Amino acid sequence: MPVRVETYDRTEDAARALSSSRSARFLGGGTLVMRAVNAGDQSFDTIVRLRDPSFSTIRSEGDGYTVGAGVTMAAVAQSRDLAFLAPVARVVGGPAIRNMATVGGNLFATGNYGDFTVALLALGATVNLAGSSGRGIPIDDFLRDRERHATSLVLSVTVPRPREAGAFRFLKVSRVKPKGVSVMSIATYLPQSGGRVQGARVAYGSMAPHPVRATGVERALDGQALDAAAIDRAAAAATQGLNPPTDAIASGWYRTEVAGVHLKRLLAGERR
Amino acid sequence: MAKKPIQFHLNGSEKAIFVEEGQNLLDVIRRGVGDLTPKYGCGQGTCGTCTVLIDGKPHLSCLTLAETIEGRQVSTTGGLQRGAELHPLQKAFMEGFAAQCGYCTPGMLMAAKALLDKNPNPSRDEVVEAISGNICRCTGYEPIINAILEAAKAGGARRYG
Numbered sequence: 001m002p003v004r005v006e007t008y009d010r011t012e013d014a015a016r017a018l019s020s021s022r023s024a025r026f027l028g029g030g031t032l033v034m035r036a037v038n039a040g041d042q043s044f045d046t047i048v049r050l051r052d053p054s055f056s057t058i059r060s061e062g063d064g065y066t067v068g069a070g071v072t073m074a075a076v077a078q079s080r081d082l083a084f085l086a087p088v089a090r091v092v093g094g095p096a097i098r099n100m101a102t103v104g105g106n107l108f109a110t111g112n113y114g115d116f117t118v119a120l121l122a123l124g125a126t127v128n129l130a131g132s133s134g135r136g137i138p139i140d141d142f143l144r145d146r147e148r149h150a151t152s153l154v155l156s157v158t159v160p161r162p163r164e165a166g167a168f169r170f171l172k173v174s175r176v177k178p179k180g181v182s183v184m185s186i187a188t189y190l191p192q193s194g195g196r197v198q199g200a201r202v203a204y205g206s207m208a209p210h211p212v213r214a215t216g217v218e219r220a221l222d223g224q225a226l227d228a229a230a231i232d233r234a235a236a237a238a239t240q241g242l243n244p245p246t247d248a249i250a251s252g253w254y255r256t257e258v259a260g261v262h263l264k265r266l267l268a269g270e271r272r
Numbered sequence: 273m274a275k276k277p278i279q280f281h282l283n284g285s286e287k288a289i290f291v292e293e294g295q296n297l298l299d300v301i302r303r304g305v306g307d308l309t310p311k312y313g314c315g316q317g318t319c320g321t322c323t324v325l326i327d328g329k330p331h332l333s334c335l336t337l338a339e340t341i342e343g344r345q346v347s348t349t350g351g352l353q354r355g356a357e358l359h360p361l362q363k364a365f366m367e368g369f370a371a372q373c374g375y376c377t378p379g380m381l382m383a384a385k386a387l388l389d390k391n392p393n394p395s396r397d398e399v400v401e402a403i404s405g406n407i408c409r410c411t412g413y414e415p416i417i418n419a420i421l422e423a424a425k426a427g428g429a430r431r432y433g
Contacts, residue, residue, distance in 0.1 A: 003294035005276075005339060027337060031317050034335040037294055038315035047294065047337070074329075094405015095383065096323050096330040179404035 003037060007049040014050040015130035015153040024048050026153060028105035029072060031097055055155070058082060064160040066128070069104025069153075073116065076103065084162055088119040088187070091172045094179050104154045108146065110209070112249055115185040117143070118205035119170050121213065122187035125159045143210045163191045171266045173258075175249070182206045183250045184259060186266055190221060197221045197230075202263075207244045207255060216240025217263065231267045235260035280341045282307060283351025291338040298322045298333035301348060309350040309378050313407075320406030323379035324348050330386045330405075349378040352385070361385060361423045368419035372410035379406045384420045393424055 006024075008014040018024050024046040027033045033047060055070035058079050065081055076082050076089035077098065092098055092106070092115055106116040107127065121143065126136030130153040139157075142149060162168040170187045174180030185205035190197045200221040202214040216237035224230040244255035275290040282305055289304050301307050301324070313319035315334050322334040325347040333346075352359035358366070361384050371377040380403055387394055387402035394402070399420045400413075408416060 005293045005337065007339075030335045030337055030340075031332075034296055034337060035316050038296065038334060049337075049340070093317070094320060095386070095402060096320060096332045096405050097317055099326075099329045099331055100335065178401055 002042075003045055003047055005047045005049060007051060009051050011050060011052055011055070011130050011153065011155060014048055014052075017046075017048045018153050019151045021046055022151065024151075026050075026104075028070060028102035029100035031093070031101045032105050032109060050153075061158070064158055066156045066158045067103050068156050069102060069107075071103045073098040073101050073103075073106075076116075082159075084165075084168055085116075085119060085159070088116055088170045088172075091179075092116055103157055107142070107154060107157070108150065112181045112183075112206045112247065114211060115172050115182055115205050118185045118203045118211045119168075119187045120157060120159060121203035121211045122170075122189045122201045123159055123162065123168060124189070124201055125157050127154055128156045128158060129153065130155050140213065143212075146210055162189065167191045169266055169269075171262060173262050181249055184244075184255055184262065186259075186263055188266060190226065192226070195225050196223055197226060198223070204242070204259070206249070207239070207242055207259065209245070212242065214238065214240075214242070214263075226267065228268075231264055234267060235264040238263045276339055278339055278342050280343060281345045283347055284345075293339075295338045296334050297324070297331075297336040297338045297341055297346070300338040301333060301346070307348055307350040309348045310382075311375055311378055313375070313379075318407065319376070319379070320383065320403075321376050321379040323382045323406065325382055325386055328386065328389060330383050332405075347382070347385075349381050352381065359385075360426055361388070361420065364419040364423035364426065365416070368415050368422060370411060370415040370419035376406055376408040376410075380408065380416055384423070387420070388424055392427070394421075396421065 006017050018026055023044045025033050025044040027047045027049045055068045057068045059066045073089040073092045077086045106114055121139050125139045127139055127142040128136045136158055168189050172185040173183045184207055187203045189201040200218040202217045203211055204214055205211050217234045220234040220237045238260035239256045244252040246252040277290055279288045291300050298310055310324055310333055311321040313321040317332050317335050322332055323330050324333045327345050361381050365371050383403045383406050399417050
């Protein structure tokens with residue numbers, strides 16, 4: 001097999017190995033990197049591994065949580081602190097995938113994968129890279145420039161705690177139940193003040209090459225009471241500025257047609 | 273390519289073996305150790321037929337870098353039966369016609385074992401969730417779900433550890 005594996009115990013060493021080679025990939029849970037190895041991907045020849053237990057810890061910090069990049073979806077689903085993210089982690093893959101797939105890896109998932117990152121985008125998380133002196137990158141900026149960050153080592157993600165229960169909602173739309181790949185995923189964070197939405201963040205997965213904000217929807221909801229009229233206006237703006245991709249799961253046309261329907265159901269709190 | 277020595281436990285017995293760099297666990301179990309029970313299906317994490325338990329939890333062996341299992345406990349379908357006696361799940365699968373072509377069966381059995389070890393009396397929904405990462409193209413799933421519920425009802429699945 002044409003790959004070399006480099007294993008490190010210190011994050012600095014792993015980060016250096018990753019940044020010094022354009023043909024190195026970092027191994028998280030293996031669901032992306034080993035998949036590429038099995039498919040004969042020739043774009044990398046080195047796998048970098050890190051054996052640092054702190055890479056897989058969840059810490060409460062200030063008004064949020066810092067989740068190690070090596071934390072698995074199963075660990076998120078079981079975490080008492082991250083209970084608001086459990087419904088998201090539970091719809092990623094099947095049980096075996098959830099025991100392997102990591103928060104850090106999810107940030108780099110392409111195509112119809114990466115639903116967890118959609119939730120992180122709606123919640124306004126920051127991504128902490130090795131060697132960046134403690135200042136995280138807003139996840140919006142990280143995703144916009146994701147390819148460039150592939151040579152950086154993601155250490156953790158800092159997720160703000162939702163200000164009120166129920167302000168954060170998530171929906172994964174798939175054709176196969178209970179486990180299926182995403183037609184789209186939608187995450188909304190709509191904190192309210194005085195009965196009106198203030199600082200709406202709405203994010204989609206599978207509606208662009210990487211998770212994106214639905215700025216039209218956010219504009220339609222900001223400053224409004226979350227009533228039927230506002231929800232209708234939000235649904236009408238569901239795909240504003242977006243050009244959803246066509247792939248094996250759904251066509252761009254279909255995604256455009258149904259995005260407003262699913263968004264409306266999520267906002268209205270309808271269970272499906 | 274350098275080979276690396278690793279030690280791990282397969283179905284309770286210790287294995288010491290050289291693995292190639294980048295080799296996945298499934299390949300090591302099949303070609304290296306000679307346990308042919310876990311199957312190679314998609315190699316992409318979609319089908320679940322390579323499912324094995326690592327420290328009691330289901331993992332996809334085709335997506336597990338072999339050298340990461342140093343010192344850990346790996347279980348496959350090959351370790352389910354005791355002598356001539358089949359595991360209660362195997363019996364239920366046989367009696368309930370839960371295997372047709374049989375290619376998904378090793379993964380289904382390990383996913384089901386992980387469930388019953390943790391939750392000896394699962395609901396139907398919990399069974400469906402437990403095998404949601406395993407694809408079967410023959411049975412339509414109903415006989416598999418029923419067999420797992422039967423095995424749970426018959427009890428004794430835990431005795432097999």
